[in-house]
Amino acid sequence: MTLKEELENVLAEIKNIGGIEASAIVSRDGLLIASDMKDDVHAETFAAMSAAMLGAAETAVSELRKGLTERVIVESQHGRIIAMGAGPKALLVVMTAPDAGLGLILVGMRKATEKIMELLK
Amino acid sequence: MLKTGIPKLDEMLGGGVPAGKSLLFFTQPGIEGDVFGMQALYNALSSGLRAAYVLTMSPPYEFFESMREFGWEVSGSSKDRLIVVDGYSRLVGMDSEEKYVVDNPYDVNDFDAAVRSVLEEIDALFFSSLSDICDMCGEARTLESVRAWLELAAKKGVPVIANFTAWPYDAEILEGIKDAFDAVVKIAGIAERIIIGQYYSVTKANWVKAEEKALLFKVIRPGGVRAYIPKILVTGPYNAGKSTFVRALSKRSVSVDRLGTTVALDHGYIDHKGIVAEIFGTPGQERFDPLLKWLGGESMGVFLVVDSTDEESFPRAKKMLEMVRVSGLPCVIVANKQDLPGALPPEEIRKRMRLEEDMPIVPAVATEGKGVFEAFEILVERIMGI
Structure with a gap:
């Protein structure tokens, strides 16, 4: 199995958690590595903006000396975007339905980020 | 043949x-x-x-x-x-x-x-x-x-x-x-x-x-095989016209602009003469410099956009180039705003910025789309080395 397929498997696994509509693994500097998204979304732009979002949040947090950034959660009218670091090289972003329960999703994402970190070592 | x-x-x-x-x-x-x-x-x-x-x-x-x-x-x-x-x-x-x-x-x-x-x-x-x-x-x-x-x-x-x-x-x-x-x-x-x-x-x-x-x-479908450049960086001082340049070049682009200036990132997608490329535009103002470091990673080439009428911004332009440019990364200088009075010609800019002789400087008017594809083609040639 190629690295890309292994990463895609990680995304397929978290999809089994209810409420996740789309997901992507993005390099810290904004390049799309793997995605599970509908065709009408321009995944590359989404990837770049997610990386910018998490990067800016991390920079803001470290300026305030508040330790490590756990995650960024964006709540919008039709859903949520959650971005989490997955090691020094990548981040994981998912989109959820607006009423999806966060608990299981966050646990699932934590597990996924550990796997991604391991794969991209 | x-x-x-x-x-x-x-x-x-x-x-x-x-x-x-x-x-x-x-x-x-x-x-x-x-x-x-x-x-x-x-x-x-x-x-x-x-x-x-x-x-x-x-x-x-x-x-x-x-x-x-x-x-x-x-x-x-x-x-x-x-x-x-x-x-x-x-x-x-x-x-x-x-x-x-x-x-x-x-x-x-x-x-x-x-x-x-x-x-x-x-x-x-x-x-x-x-x-x-x-x-x-x-x-x-x-x-x-x-x-x-x-x-x-x-x-x-x-x-x-x-x-x-x-x-x-x-x-x-x-x-x-x-x-x-x-x-x-x-x-x-x-x-x-x-x-x-x-x-x-x-x-x-x-x-x-x-x-x-x-x-x-x-x-791509439709289209077939395209040579692909996953990341080209567009940088330059405040108000040089970077976002305008990204827009002029791209088939599709987005920009995080607030109060008329880029605060996070411009992102554009180019499909030109068989080449597909993703363009990342950085903010120009100094307070965003911490973002520049990681935005620059993995890029395969750099456009440095300068305002040809604003000589005072040249030192800043040069500093930004140093910040994002890993040694040997291909680069093209876009001498923007050539239509404005007092715009310096490319060779004059080279002298005043003390740039190497072989650094391409392309005169451009990004608002009218002039010079942008010339600059792109030169950079692509440098990246692909053919």
Whole structure:
């Protein structure tokens, strides 16, 4: 199995958690590595903006000396975007339905980020 | 000369495939290599050549359907110029309307008869997959026939282009098939650092001195194979026109602008003359410098946009270039706002910024789209080195 397929498997696994509509693994500097998204979304732009979002949040947090950034959660009218670091090289972003329960999703994402970190070592 | 129509490949081959020469697309399993042969076929048909396509991957109607997906409509006169040698239908017991049908696709002699006779009628010969024929007729026997076909085609001056998927056959077969062809283009996956993608490179061509250089590519529908640059950075001082430049260049772009200035990132997607590229535009103001460091990672080239009327911003421009430019990264200076009074000409900017003699400086008016594609083409040439 190629690295890309292994990463895609990680995304397929978290999809089994209810409420996740789309997901992507993005390099810290904004390049799309793997995605599970509908065709009408321009995944590359989404990837770049997610990386910018998490990067800016991390920079803001470290300026305030508040330790490590756990995650960024964006709540919008039709859903949520959650971005989490997955090691020094990548981040994981998912989109959820607006009423999806966060608990299981966050646990699932934590597990996924550990796997991604391991794969991209 | 048979042009492949694959971006940059014809240039690497010194124009294309000469009469009587043969080219093999040697593809790693799991990579989209078939499209290379299809694109070359479509290119040959549209340039008025008569071509034969030995089809072993699918029934003819499915083949035409997948050509259509790429936007390559084969109909009317271009269809008249195409002869499909149907090596599939009989495999599944289907009828075929093609003029050439391989009756028993498990017998290489049947392929042989069809190829020999079709060679009399055409200007170019294509194989959808020689590995398919290997699987059906046996590897050693197929290799022997391929050698004979190439020899005959060479005699008749017919160029041959074939796909081959490098399944784990014996090394003897893999080397033998590569040896049989005049040129070999390797198509494979890449997972270097964190750029995960696909590339092609000319590993052999006996009619031209080809540099072994790997080019990333992307397959788009419609469109086919595009040379791909995953990241080009656009940087420059505050108010130099970076976002305008990104917009002028892109088919589609987004920008995080607040109060008229970029606060996070511009992102654009370019599809120009066979090259697809993603453009990342940085904010210009100093307070965003912490973001620049990681935005710059993995980029393959840099545009530095400067306001030609604002000499005071030049030191800042130079500093930004140093911040994002890893040593040796190709760079083009975009001397923007050339339409405004007091704009300095490129050579004057070079002097005042103390830039190297060979650093390209392109005069531009981004608001009118002037100079932006010239700058892009120069940077692409520097990145791809052809």
